[in-house]
Amino acid sequence: MRTKEVRIGKVKIGGDNPIAVQSMTSTLTHDVKSTVGQIERLVNAGCEIVRVAIPTWKDLRAFKEIRKILPDVPLVADIHFNHKLAIAAIESGADKIRINPGNIGGRERVNEIIKVAKEHNVPIRIGVNSGSLELDLIDKHGGVTAEAMVESALKWVKYFEDQDFTDIVISVKSASVPMTIKAYRELSRKTHYPLHLGVTEAGPQYMGIIKSAIGIGTLLADGIGDTIRVSLTADPVEEVRAAWEILKALEIRARGPMLISCPTCGRTRVNLLKIVGEVEKLLQDVKLPIKVAVMGCEVNGPGEAKDADIGVAAEPGRGVIFRKGKIIRKVKEEEIPQALLEEIKKFSEDQS
Template sequence: MDRLINRKKTVKVRAGNVYIGGDAPISIQSMTNTKTSDVKATIAQIRKLENAGCDIVRVAVPDMDAAMAIGQIKKEISVPLVADIHFDYRLAIAAMEKGADKVRINPGNIGSEDRVRSVVSCARERGIPIRIGVNSGSLEKDLLEKYHGITPEALVESALRHVSILEKLNFSDIVISLKATSVPLTIAAYRLISEKVRYPLHVGITEAGTVYSGTIKSAVGIGALLAEGIGDTIRVSLTGDPVEEIKAGKTILKSLGLYNRGAELISCPTCGRTRINLIKIAEEVERALENIDKPIKVAVMGCAVNGPGEAREADIGIAGGDGCALLFRHGEIIRKIPEDRIVEELLEEIKKL
């Protein structure tokens, strides 16, 4: 199905051991919500994110203590580490010297040309890309006046201003993000920037909300852009456990056929024909599948009507009966299972695949 989506061509940059853009797989990012200078807590959270499938992790660097902590954190993790910095060029340099694989800093906000040149020089020496991150809540005043508020054109012009500063210094290891809380505004801005540059695009909806509402909002915005071939790396921004961002990101990519790692669950919404506790069974199976790396599709269906037929694309699945279920593989029925054994036997069969 992913062949139906033609990704827009972008250049490729490298952040640690992960490539962004070009023909590289779309990577999933998250950001820790620990105090970065609390090295132990930050490492613990990053490891949870790694186990959940995070490809790139970002940490806030608001002060020099946080910048210095990057060196210790890097020793204990395996995913690329991004330093998120605002305004202070010294923090960017310190973070890179301590091993950051990528920095997020807008060159137009860090002062004189000498300061920008110092950051660029450090990044170039170490092969570190710079992400320019424009947010709707922090647009320059002159752009707000020029466009009479926050518009896609204003976001794009802001990003291009920062890009031009780096380009004048012959620096092109650039990633761009244009995030807004409004889904339509974000989509329009990314569409516009994708026609103007070939730099990799980091896609997301900023301040999307809680785990429930933020996931839906992000899925609509990120999914719409990815379906148009726009986006090289994504972050689902949620008010909650960062691990939930990875789960949501993986599901968005799987829904478009853009992720071939781990298991995918198909389950029906249930109806009056259902004679087993399908909701409970589906939830148990979904939890178990989180620990499976195999790229398999599993179906949990309520009855024979929506069973092997509708789920024939699944590698394996069950279709509920009256206090039992039919176990099927690639649409072919294997055997009948009593209700109290459905989850256990389904998981056993999955392990055999």
């Protein structure tokens, strides 16, 4: 279903807009210097919407300063429990707020937030999490289930609509990948509001990326989702990198290089792990969406990676560099990463 378009500062999600990458700062928000520094790192890594937690008034005052320092970055204020903080965040320039309406302290308070959001044209994400579902819904569904999360989200959507507020984004996150997938699939059949995808509390980097890639990736492959957030117990820059890799792997959006490398086998006669590690590092500064292949031998080198823009197939002690499947030069093993970078630069220049 084509979703409704919602504007979050300079970024639009829903409708025909690209799927936006978002993350959340992990610094103490009231530490303005660190928070601004982290937001800048996130934006450099490709984060298009940045969420900031505002648990206290001290953090709210800091948020005002951050807003002034970074006027162009789409900032989302994440608020729990305190409707006055939510209202103040909107009045301080938040481009969107995220609340769980079930924990704001009653419908009157939710109404007050809606009123101010409407006056400022600020969208609200109704963020339902499996960990904070209403007790009556848990009872009704016999536990925390995908159906219960969807019912909670749609109940609040209906409530917001009854207050004549439709600038809505929805999320129904669970730490369980199957439950997350089930909930979003059901939700997408029942609503036209844009969906913020994510597997919550996905875990440390390795496990979290796998869970997020399966959960978010499955839904994106189904055509569901308008913005994504990978949640990791790690530097949030890693969340942004992982989100982009998911979008790139599904060929939904391109950003920077796609690195193809072989798993190595008994034919490998160079230190391919070291070469790939070095190439990966060098590619971090390359912006062009280019396909780069690093293959451990000539058997499957240019052949298997022939659609790569630039690649190398290793031979004992050296590398055969190829461009679009055609061999262009041969270099010593230790020169492979640098030679690839030179050829990538030439390729980039030829494209511009």
